[in-house]
Amino acid sequence: MTLDRRTGWLLVMPAALVTVVFFVAPLVYFLRFSFERPSRTAFSEPVFTLENFARFFASPYHVGALTRTLLVALAATALALLLALPVAYLITKASARVKAVLIILTVFPLLVGNVVRSIGWVALLGYSGVVNTVLTAVGLLDAPVELLRTATTVTVAITSVVLPLMVLTLQASLESVDPNTERAALDLGARPLRVFRQIVLPQIVPGIAAGTSLVFVLCINAYATPRLVGGTQVPMLAPVVYDTISSDNNWPFGASMAALMLVVSLAVVLLYGRLLRRQFEGWRVAR
C-alpha cells in the first residue's frame, strides 16, 4: 500500500460520483417511476399504482410480445450453445498461433456491433437479398419470398449476433479443463464424443451457465435485430418499449415494461445460476 486513505478516497470519488449520479440514482428513480400514472399536464402523476402492469398483462399485444421475446431468446440461446460448443472446443485444441487467429475472428464481429451485423442479415435475407437471389437462380424458388419479418429469421439473426460471446465464454471455461482427464479417458478406450460428453462437459457446467444466462439476457433486450429483421410484424419487447416512450409518449407505461424486462433478466441470471450450480454439485459428487 503506497497511498494514504484520504488520497485513495479522492481518487475513487470522481468515478463513484458519476456512477451514483448517472447510474444508481436513475435506476432507483426509474423503478419508482414505473408505478406512476401518465399525465397530460405534468411529467407524470406521482401516485403509486399497479395500473401499468395490469394494463400490460391485459393486452394480448403486449403479452404476445413478452412470450415471443422469451421464446426467441430461449431458442437463440439454445442454438448458440449448440453451435458454440464445437467451435470453442476447436479453439481450445488449436495451436497457439491458430488459436490467436480464431479468437480475433470471434472478437471482431462482436466489436463491429450489432447494428452492422443486423444490416448484413437484412441484406442476406431481404426480398432482393442474397438468399432469395441464389434460390431463384438455381430454380428452388419461382419468385423471391419474404424471409424477413418472421420469428424464425429473427431467431437465426439474433443467434449469429450473440454467438461470439457464447464462444468466448465457453472457450475460457474449456481452457481450465485439465487435459489429463481427457487423455486418461481416451487411454481407457473411450471414444472422443463420449469423452466430451462425460469428461469435458461436466467440467464446464459453470461456463455453460455463465454463457447461456449472459446470452439469454442479451437476447431478451436485443433492439437492433428485432427492429431491422423483424420489423413491426415480429414485435419484441425492446422495440415496443422504445416506441411506447418515444412515439406514444407514455413514459410510465414504457418504464414499467422496461422494469419487467429488468426483473425477468435478473431473475433468469440468479435462479438459473443457482439451479445449475446445484446440478453441478450433484455431478461432482457422482464422479
Place this chain on the structure above:
Amino acid sequence: MTIPRWLVVVGVLVFGFMLLPVALVVWMSVFNSEFLTFPPPGYSLRWFGELTRERGLFGGLRLSFVLALSTAALSTALGLLAAIGLSRARLRFRGLLENGFLLPLLIPAIVSGVAVYIYLYQLSWMLQVRLVPTLGALLLAHTMITLPWTFRLVHAGLAGLGTDVERASLDLGRGPWQTLWRVTLPLLRPSLVGAFIFAFIFSFAELEISLFLISPGQITLPVAMVQYAEFRVDPTLAAVSTVQILLVGTLLAVSNRFIRFGQVLSGGVKG
C-alpha cells in the same frame, strides 16, 4: 490429441455464420449499382465519396467519432483514478466500490437507456434546465457504460504490476506523486491504451442508450444507421458500415499488442 475433421468442418461453418453478415456488408459497399442486386453490375468506390452527401449518416459518423474519443478519454481517466485509489490505498467498502463500478454491465442497455432518460428528464423539469437531449448527457451516459471496462482493465494492469517497484521508488526518496508519474503510469501504458481503445469501440457501436439521449440534429452513427436501414438497405449504408468495420479492425490490430481481447471479453460482456 488430433482434431477430428468433422469438427473442423463445423468450425468453418459456424465462423461463416458469425462473419458472413460482416463480409456481406463490406462486399455491398463496393457495388456500383444504386440498389442491391446480386451479383452487382460492377464495382466502384463511389459510395464512400457520396457518404458526405448523406447528412444523417455522415453527421452520425462525425458525432460518433468525436463522442467515442471524448468518452474514451473521460472513461479511461475516471477508471485510472478509481483503480489507483482502490488498489493502492486501504479503503473501507472496497468490495462494494469494485462491484459498483461493474454494475452497468449487469443492467441491460435498453433498461439503462430508459432509466437515464426518464431521470434526466425529471431533473430538467425540476431544475428548469434542459439536461436531455444534450451532448453532455450523451457523453456521461457513454462514459458510464464504458467505465466497467476501463476500470477493470486498468485495475488488472495495476494488480499485474505489483507494488514492489513503487515501494523501491519511494524508498529511493521519490514522493508518491513522482512515483505515480514516473514509475506507475509508464509501466501501466499497455493497460491504458487497451482501456482507451476498448472504450472507444464500445462507445462507437453503442445503440440502446444513445437511442433515448440523442436529439434530432445530433444523432450517433448506430442510431442513424438503424433509422436509415428501416427505410432501405443500400450500398451507401454498406459504405458507412464498412467505415465502422475498418475502424474496428484497425483498432483491434493495434490493441492486440497490448491486451488480450478474448480474455477480457469472456469474463462477462454485453454486446
